[in-house]
Amino acid sequence: xxxxxxxxxxxxxxxxxxxxxxxxxxxxxxxxxxxxxxxxxxxxxxxxxxxxxxxxxxxxxxxxxxxxxxxxxxxxxxxxxxxxxxxxxxxxxxxxxxxxxxxxxxxxxxxxxxxxxxxxxxxxxxxxxxxxxxxxxxxxxxxxxxxxxxxxxxxxxxxxxxxxxxxxxxxxxxxxxxxxxxxxxxxxxxxxxxxxxxxxxxxxxxxxxxxxxxxxxxxxxxxxxxxxxxxxxxxxxxxxxxxxxxxxxxxxxxxxxxxxxxxxxxxxxxxxxxxxxxxxxxxxxxxxxxxxxxxxxxxxxxxxxxxxxxxxxxxxxxxx
Amino acid sequence: xxxxxxxxxxxxxxxxxxxxxxxxxxxxxxxxxxxxxxxxxxxxxxxxxxxxxxxxxxxxxxxxxxxxxxxxxxxxxxxxxxxxxxxxxxxxxxxxxxxxxxxxxxxxxxxxxxxxxxxxxxxxxxxxxxxxxxxxxxxxxxxxxxxxxxxxxxxxxxxxxxxxxxxxxxxxxxxxxxxxxxxxxxxxxxxxxxxxxxxxxxxxxxxxxxxxxxxxxxxxxxxxxxxxxxxxxxxxxxxxxxxxxxxxxxxxxxxxxxxxxxxxxxxxxxxxxxxxxxxxxxxxxxxxxxxxxxxxxxxxxxxxx
Numbered sequence: 001x002x003x004x005x006x007x008x009x010x011x012x013x014x015x016x017x018x019x020x021x022x023x024x025x026x027x028x029x030x031x032x033x034x035x036x037x038x039x040x041x042x043x044x045x046x047x048x049x050x051x052x053x054x055x056x057x058x059x060x061x062x063x064x065x066x067x068x069x070x071x072x073x074x075x076x077x078x079x080x081x082x083x084x085x086x087x088x089x090x091x092x093x094x095x096x097x098x099x100x101x102x103x104x105x106x107x108x109x110x111x112x113x114x115x116x117x118x119x120x121x122x123x124x125x126x127x128x129x130x131x132x133x134x135x136x137x138x139x140x141x142x143x144x145x146x147x148x149x150x151x152x153x154x155x156x157x158x159x160x161x162x163x164x165x166x167x168x169x170x171x172x173x174x175x176x177x178x179x180x181x182x183x184x185x186x187x188x189x190x191x192x193x194x195x196x197x198x199x200x201x202x203x204x205x206x207x208x209x210x211x212x213x214x215x216x217x218x219x220x221x222x223x224x225x226x227x228x229x230x231x232x233x234x235x236x237x238x239x240x241x242x243x244x245x246x247x248x249x250x251x252x253x254x255x256x257x258x259x260x261x262x263x264x265x266x267x268x269x270x271x272x273x274x275x276x277x278x279x280x281x282x283x284x285x286x287x288x289x290x291x292x293x294x295x296x297x298x299x300x301x302x303x304x305x306x307x308x309x310x311x312x313x314x315x316x317x318x319x320x
Numbered sequence: 321x322x323x324x325x326x327x328x329x330x331x332x333x334x335x336x337x338x339x340x341x342x343x344x345x346x347x348x349x350x351x352x353x354x355x356x357x358x359x360x361x362x363x364x365x366x367x368x369x370x371x372x373x374x375x376x377x378x379x380x381x382x383x384x385x386x387x388x389x390x391x392x393x394x395x396x397x398x399x400x401x402x403x404x405x406x407x408x409x410x411x412x413x414x415x416x417x418x419x420x421x422x423x424x425x426x427x428x429x430x431x432x433x434x435x436x437x438x439x440x441x442x443x444x445x446x447x448x449x450x451x452x453x454x455x456x457x458x459x460x461x462x463x464x465x466x467x468x469x470x471x472x473x474x475x476x477x478x479x480x481x482x483x484x485x486x487x488x489x490x491x492x493x494x495x496x497x498x499x500x501x502x503x504x505x506x507x508x509x510x511x512x513x514x515x516x517x518x519x520x521x522x523x524x525x526x527x528x529x530x531x532x533x534x535x536x537x538x539x540x541x542x543x544x545x546x547x548x549x550x551x552x553x554x555x556x557x558x559x560x561x562x563x564x565x566x567x568x569x570x571x572x573x574x575x576x577x578x579x580x581x582x583x584x585x586x587x588x589x590x591x592x593x594x595x596x597x598x599x600x601x602x603x604x605x606x607x608x609x610x611x612x613x614x615x616x617x618x619x620x621x622x623x624x625x
Contacts, residue, residue, distance in 0.1 A: 013621060060622055065457045067618055088460035100455045104471075105376060116368050117461045 001077075002038035003169060003201050004062065009035045009071030011057050011225075031057040032225040035071070041168070044195045044202045046216035048209075050313050054225040055205040059171050062203075063093055076168055089118060092162030096174035099154055100161050101146045107157050108142040111164060118165040125164060132160040135190055152183030159190060163200075170194070172204040176211055188214050209305040221312055228312055233305070240311040242303035243275040244282065248289055249297040259288055270296070278303055362462035369469030377473050384475055391478030395428060398550060399482055413554035418493035419582055420552065425487025426506075426574040427549040430513030432479035438468040438518050439476060441525045445533030451623055464522075464613055494582065502581050509577040512598040516573055517542065519605035522613060529616035545570045554587045561588055572601040 011032040016024045032054040039045055049055050060066040062075055064084030073080055078087045093100065101110040115125045133139050136156040146154060155175065162170060172191070176184045192215060194200045206212065212219055212233070219236050221229040229239055248257065249271050256264040262276040262285055276285060282300055289295060377384050402424055406417045415423070444467060447453040456466040496502060524538035531537070545568060553561045553575045565571040572594075579586055580595035 060454070063458050065454050065622055066620070084457065085460045085462075088458055091458070093455075093458045095451065095454070098451045098455070100458075105372075109372070109376070113369070113372055114459075117365065117459050 003041045003043075003076055004037075004039040004203070005072070005074040006038070006058075006062075007036045007072045009058075009061065009073060010069045011054075011061060011066060012069045030225055032061070032222075035222075035225070035227060037220060037227060037230060039201060039203060041201055042195070042199045043218060044191070044216050045204070045218045045220060046212040047203055047205045047220050047222065048207070048212060048309065049205075049222035049228075053222045055222060056173060057225075058222070059093075059173055059203070059205060063087070063091060063171065089165065090168045092165070092167035092170045094155075094158050094162045094170070094172045094175050096155070096172070096177040099146060099158055101154070101157055103147050104145055106143050106145050107138065107149070110146060110157070110161065114161055114164055120165050124166070128164050128166065129160070132163060135193065136160060136186065152179050152186075155179060155183065155187060156190075159187065163194065166198070167200065169201045169203070172202065172206075174206055174208075175204060176206065176208050184208070184210070191215060209309060213305050221309065223313055228315075236305075236312075237278050237303050237308050240308045240315070242278045242308045242311065244278050244280075244303055245301040246274040246276070246282065246285060246289070247299040247301060248272050248274060248293070248295060251294040251296050254293065257289065257293060259285065259292075261285065362465040365461040366465040366469050369466065370472045373469065373472040374474050377475075384473070387473065387475035388478040388481075391475055392481045395432070395479045395482040398428070398547070399424060399486055402550070413552040413587070414584070415552045415554075415582075418490050418495070419578075420550075421486050421490035422494055422582070423552060423574050423578055424550045425483055425490050426510055426513060426578070427546060428483035429480060429487055430510050430573060431517050431543075431546040432476070432483050433510075433514045434517035434521060435479060436476040437514075438521060440470055440472065441468050441522055442528075442535040442538050443467070443470070444525050445528035445531075445535060448528065448620075449533050449623060453620075454622055457617075457620075463617070496581060496583070505577055505581050509574060509581075509598055512577075512602040513573040515602035516569065516598070516605055517546065519602070519609040520545075520568065520570075522609040523605070526609075526612040526616040529620055541568060546573075549573045549575065558588055565590070565594070569601050569605070572598040 009032060010030065012028050012030045015027045015029050017027055019025045035054070035058065047055055047058065057066060061068050061073055062080055064080030064082075064087055067081040075087055076090055078090075080087050101107070102113065105113070111129060114120075115122075120128075133142070136159065138153075138156055138160060141149060141153055141157070144153075146157065149157060159175070170191075175191070176187055179187065188211065191202060191204075195202050204211065204216070217232055219229065219231065219233060220227060221236070229236055231239065245265075246262065251270065253270050254272075256267060257272055257274060259274070261280055262274040264272050265275045266273040274285075274289075276282075286298060286300075289298065402417075402420055405412065406420070410416065412420055441464070444453065447456070447467065447470075453463070453467070456463045456470075459466065491506070520542050521538065524541055525535075527537060528534060545564070548556065548560075548564065549570050553564060553571060556564075561571060561575075564575075576595045577598050586592070586594075
């Protein structure tokens with residue numbers, strides 16, 4: 001049985017807009033429409049989409065913060081909107097843009113308070129805290145009030161806070177936003193380890209496509225409240241008709257190379273860029289170029305995930 | 321379900337996050353069972369958070385004492401106003417000083433207690449705007465208890481520091497034959513009044529689910545209303561008293577039960593049974609507050625990501 005299950009979920013908001021001095025127009029805005037997907041235990045899934053696509057709305061329905069307008073949501077067998085508090089003991093949530101810790105309390109006190117709120121047994125609390133403090137190098141920060149922590153330090157504190165009670169599912173809303181490269185790497189390594197060792201199911205929303213590439217085997221792309229894609233990274237590249245690029249350095253500047261199945265997209269002196277569909281094999285193309293032109297150097301570029309996703313977004317906004 | 325990405329290589333993240341289903345299942349059985357432990361009750365959550373915030377506020381004792389003194393000063397001014405009025409008159413709407421002190425003492429004590437306990441609920445709108453209300457909702461504890469206890473400060477005790485002595489003095493000065501019913505009536509009326517204030521505070525706070533960050537309405541009605549009940553309602557006239565009886569039932573905070581304790585006729589000729597209605601009014605308002613809160617949560621819209 002899947003751990004997370006959405007079927008035909010709608011979420012609409014009624015917005016009142018001023019149209020005149022006193023007149024207001026009611027307008028129904030659909031944040032999420034007919035959304036269905038399942039996530040199995042132990043998966044690590046990226047949930048991506050442009051701003052306002054419905055990512056946060058989905059996560060809020062999965063945690064019971066928002067009540068769906070229609071459709072069915074089940075998380076670990078519970079209905080989040082009706083059994084929010086019961087479910088809360090089994091899930092962890094990290095909001096990248098705000099902390100779940102208490103601003104004025106030292107980290108240690110925040111953790112201790114969470115231990116009581118979640119009724120974590122002392123032995124399990126000790127074991128978990130020791131482990132996270134060790135993995136995330138929080139030791140020297142435990143006595144520091146949260147407001148004095150840097151963004152990266154705070155995020156590590158938030159990750160610990162979300163995992164002290166051994167949740168079955170961890171939702172992360174842009175966990176690496178605003179972090180420097182080192183902190184991002186630390187967060188990603190930690191998440192990968194939690195998923196691998198504890199089997200914690202992780203659903204993460206992000207704008208950082210490196211997160212996706214480095215962590216997730218499965219990607220769901222949402223746009224305009226609808227699921228535009230659900231599959232692995234390879235399939236995502238193929239789905240968006242992504243292209244690979246051959247960068248050819250000729251010995252001397254020349255007119256654009258002409259080859260069947262590839263097209264020159266850019267010329268800069270002796271260097272030329274040839275694009276071809278991702279599923280076309282590169283070897284015959286390289287051989288053909290080498291045979292017909294005097295080549296100094298040649299390089300192959302895989303499609304950038306950012307390009308792939310940008311393509312997908314553009315496609316869905318054309319449809320809309 | 322998605323297949324694992326067909327990528328390979330030592331730096332490949334797909335390999336990093338891999339792992340067999342078997343080890344996962346073994347690992348999961350341990351933590352998951354205990355994670356379903358019953359969440360703490362609302363009162364327990366509340367007391368725990370209050371203890372913690374009280375401890376935290378003692379880290380800055382000077383600041384705490386100064387703030388407490390400020391609260392004390394504010395309520396003392398209210399009472400000073402009454403004393404000034406009585407410097408010019410011997411009675412107010414037929415009530416001598418001791419009677420008005422009794423009204424002030426009961427109203428201010430109840431308001432002080434309600435404010436101490438759940439005054440922070442009026443920050444709901446701010447918590448919604450900042451997204452911190454979402455954080456409370458994803459914890460397995462009563463959101464209302466968390467909201468009420470958030471940043472609890474014992475400085476609010478300052479409000480009681482005037483109210484309780486005034487009430488005590490009033491009780492000794494009042495020319496009342498203290499039979500069992502009247503002795504019992506005083507704690508019951510203070511208890512009911514505290515519930516009435518707390519319930520109204522919550523009901524008006526829940527308007528912020530719809531109206532956004534706007535504690536002003538709440539402050540006008542409840543805090544302003546509590547000021548009215550420091551005086552005999554008879555001085556405000558029939559229409560105001562009608563509103564305070566049937567619309568925002570602040571007449572049941574102290575006016576009606578005080579008529580019983582002091583053995584006075586109702587100047588507006590309302591039925592004598594109303595004098596004993598305070599506990600009932602308190603319970604009805606508490607039930608309404610619970611309904612309003614539930615409806616608010618159900619229609620909560622959160623803020624953008």
